[in-house]
Amino acid sequence: MTTEPKIREISPDETLEVCARQIIVSYFHQMMSYKEGAKDGSDIEFVHQMRVTSRRLRAAMDNFADCFPEKSFKKHYKKIKLITQTMGAVRDLDVLIVRFEKELGALPEIEQADIRKLIEHLQQEREDARKPMLMLFVELEETDFEKKFLTFFQGY
Amino acid sequence: MAKAHKITGVVLQGSYRENARIILPQKVEEVYTWEPFIRDAARREELHNMRISIKRLRYTMEIFQVAYRSPKMPAKTAATTNDKRFNEFLGVIVDLQEILGDVHDCDVVLEVLTDYGMQAEQGGVAPGIAKHIAQTQETRNADYKTFLEKWEHLSAIDFKQKLLSFLAS
Known part of the structure; x- marks a missing residue:
């Protein structure tokens, strides 16, 4: 799994508008490629990569906003922001759980018990944080978001 | 988290190369709007906002890296000159992002531990916590000390001006 931007083929002599479309579409495809893994949830890397790529996509959209009609652009931007935020809630808990699990082995037994209780508490919070994420995925599918986004940004 | 500053002055029908030189300096300036706050270790929000602005700069540099290769030089040669310098600047930005990330991670852990400690134990916070x-x-x-030392070193060698000059070149 990689977050390397797949934008090497951009020609710097092309117009900004043409390149902006290529980059946004490329990041979008990359972001959505992690969705099924994130939904499954057994490998925490998928949520991480989907969140990182959504941030890269937003950074690109911030830079290229002027290339697109404002109203529709904002609607799509808000949805990507919501994806980042929803994934972020899960990712933050994944990071904490992994961090405390790693530290467990080095602790005396009595402290281990305290940290184990904390990990259980965080795992429950993680389950709760996954619910909005899964609901968002359903909404994206039901509203045909992927197709609408690509139609708008591919433009032709 | 603070919003990204609005990018102005782009030339839609201008080249990608030309617009890189309009957009990237604005991203650098966004990072430096947080500088007045960072010498106070307690300004968590501002340190976090600087980290986010640095991340935006990093991603934007990666997007525009291709626009800093010399058009007249073969790709292999360019990789040893402009690309090398570009990667050096980018490396500094990534380094700053990472150390501020470590500071932020600690802030999050402290918040979680403090909240959890207060909720879970009525007779005082558990010893392990x-x-x-x-x-x-x-x-x-x-981590904060390391960040500040790096930042002060970069200020001393005029990193911002060097970066802006390179990005404008």
């Missing part, structure tokens, strides 16, 4: 809070605070102090 209390010890963790103290250790994390120490790590946070050390």
